[in-house]
Amino acid sequence: MTTVEVDERTDVAGHRVDGPRPASLVAAFRDATCLPGLRAWLREQLAPADALLDAELVCTELVTNAVEHAGGPRRLRVTVLDRVRMRIEVDDAGAGDPLTVGESRLGAHRGRGLTIVNAVARWGVRRTRTGKTVWATLELA
Numbered sequence: 849m850t851t852v853e854v855d856e857r858t859d860v861a862g863h864r865v866d867g868p869r870p871a872s873l874v875a876a877f878r879d880a881t882c883l884p885g886l887r888a889w890l891r892e893q894l895a896p897a898d899a900l901l902d903a904e905l906v907c908t909e910l911v912t913n914a915v916e917h918a919g920g921p922r923r924l925r926v927t928v929l930d931r932v933r934m935r936i937e938v939d940d941a942g943a944g945d946p947l948t949v950g951e952s953r954l955g956a957h958r959g960r961g962l963t964i965v966n967a968v969a970r971w972g973v974r975r976t977r978t979g980k981t982v983w984a985t986l987e988l989a
Contacts (some may be wrong), residue, residue: 873926880915883908886924893928899988902968903934906984909961910938918942918979932989936969941979 873889875882887904894900907926914922918940925937965971971984 871928873924875924877911877915877922877924878920880912882924883911886911886926890926894934894988899934899986902986903936903988906936906965906969906971906986909965910936910982910984913961913982914938914940914942928988932987934986934988935983936986937981937983939976939979939981943979 871893873886875886886907890900890903890907894903903926907924911922911924920941921939922941923939925935925939927935929935962971965984969984969986971982974981974983
């Protein structure tokens, strides 16, 4: 399910990183069964704190949104950029339709996930050749 990759020189944006090596997780997924392994990896990387809960929440929401709203293939990348930032990226084959915080095409009792993500992280959507990437950057300190 997952492959752990570590890059000593650059973060996900290609910027040089000094100091301790950033830890990265890269995983292809079909459904939400990857979430327990993802949460375990996050617990290994982050001290128990609010940052860990925020990271688990953001990863869960972005992966779940890709499963429920977009086609595959899907890929997740989580990188601890430095001691104070984490980047989460989820690729999918969705059309890249605009995401609206607080609204869902799946019904009135849905659509709160991005509201929560918006409260704890900076996030956005990048269109790709094969779909889109939804990314979020969390402050860890």
